[in-house]
Amino acid sequence: MNHWVKAGALAIGMAASTFAMAADKIKIATEGAWAPFNFVNEQGQLAGFDVDIANALCAKMKVECEIVGQDWDGMIPALKVRKFDAIVASMSITEERLRQVDFTDHYYSGGLRFMGPEGKELDTSKVGLKGKVIGAQRSTVGGMYLEDNLADVVDIKLYDTQEAVYLDLQAGRLDGAIADELPAYDWLNGDNGKGFEFKGEAFAKNDKIGIAIRKKDELKEKFNQALKEIRADGTYEKINAKYFPFSIY
Amino acid sequence: MDWSVIAEYYPRLLEGSWMTLKLVILSSILGLILAIPMALARVSESLAWNGLPRLYIFFFRGTPLLIQIFLFYYGLSQFEIVRESALWPYLREPYWCAIIVLGLHTAAYVAEILRGALQAIPRGEVEACRVMGMTKPTMYRRILLPRAFGIMMPAYGNEVILMLKGSALASTITLLDLTGMARTIIARTYTPEEIYIAAGVLYLLISWLFMLFFKLLDRLFNRHQMV
């Protein structure tokens, strides 16, 4: 029976540790599966453009920050229930999200773009996409775009992670995928992206990425002020250049 | 709680329920078809016949359904041969992948249930068949299998309801079954409690539907049995 006792002790210990106290420092969430914006590096730490920006902002605000990982699907619900105080996870500012949370000014801009296997033509007009199987990550702007604009012509496949989209693209299950241009740029330039290319031009370029905070949180003004400062003093540019050879603001 | 989201999205939840029903029904039929020869091989005394189904059942009962789904859905496409085979048009569809894996999975359990039922048939009935000069195939077709179906009906009903619960995993390979639909709706509305509770209620209703169906089937198969 000894292992019952141990399991019990374990369960009780774990339960006690869940009553985490809210500390004074700011907790910032990111996803960790959206390279090069946020990912887990070889040391097992969260890294990427989002993380660098978050750290730069915290340095400007002179507050202690803790970056935590959170699955994308639970991001906004967890923010609302104070699991953390801000989301710096390449989250687009959308009307639907604005009903739930507030956003700071944008800290970069993105667009959507189709991609598919090299050498296989993919006409990205609505007529050309008829009957194609197109994938995207669930609960992303790309996924919403598919559902809102192309639901009547394409066969939509929604995945839990962007990685799963790439996996099925390589498996040949998808004729194409729709994704944010910048992370896709990173993937296509890496080893795994060999044999795939962008199809058509970027669109929905008005995609502004901001930091999500709870409604009426005073953090919004602090973040905005700090954003202005890192834009002005060249910190932003330096971080940008680390990841992309062109400005993404 | 904001229950208006349910009013807004219930047609899509019903759509998801329909997908769930299709998955369960088709995979159950597939599972039953596969289970019959396996169970017959399992009751045979010959070790050669016994070995393969045994290994099959060991694998499918000893590993998680989620791993089986990933192994089949993502795993098979690792091999060029599979991607160029005639089956690929089906295997590339998550819908057929889900039905096949769920069917293969449930077949292992149903085979064991059916084997138990075959072995539970009273000896006298088998001997009576022999005395009447029935050949083995006739005996199985006319007497033993129908009798075993009657015996296994309650256990089989339970297995189908377990499949109903297992079918929720199809949502991990992009299928919009009841769970997949709920997750997609929540991605938009951010109301997990409301939508998951609504989906839970729908699952309960479906499981009651199945229970009722199997109660009727049980009565049908066992109508000649004395109470």
Next chain:
Amino acid sequence: MISEVIADGLFEGFTGQLLAGTVMTVKVTLAATFVGICLGLLGASARMSKFKPAKYAGDAYVGFIRGIPELLIIFLIYFGSTRLLMTIASWFGYNEYIELSPFIAGVIALGLTFGGYATEVFRGAFLAVHPGQKEAASALGMSKLRIFFRIQLPQVWRIALPGLGNLILVLMKDTALISVIGLEELTRKTQMVVTATREPFTWYFTAAVMYLSLTVVTTLILRYFENRSRRHERPVARTMKAAGGA
């Protein structure tokens, strides 16, 4: 060709990742088993209670667990618990943030499932203990609580063990579902390795082999406990039970 791929996979550095995941799988299984057995005993007592509301609550619990997918229960507990817990805590004047980690959410969700099925196993076992024993004990002047712990529970335990063993095997496989809320157990670790290597078949198959080994080891442990629990039975009873159970 397939065997070559597997052999390659087993000896690469990622195997360590899978082993770490396996340890987490075992931990979560043990914790959920503990929670589930407590809930099962509670559920069985409720269902056999003469107090009607308790009986109905027990019936409803079993009914819910039987019809609702484990995956949905995991999602509901993980995403839905915080609001509920904070509401309850606020009644007691506690207004800090409370959250459930994927581990705790998974243990609760699978513990609830285990408990629902264990309720039936325990109920059956309680009913199998001859009522004469309870009467004899109370005639000896034992209190109700004492009868429960000294007379009923030891016997119930023994009768329920095979049923509970099956539930533990089912539970161990169900822990794979906690990967969807991010707990880094065996399945999640495998997904991460697949992402890095792009060899889904190799790694999911390796994971399947690890689950199979866990199943075998668990079965052996359970068999040991079952045999041990029968050591007080008379030889005749033992052979009869063995014949019936085969």
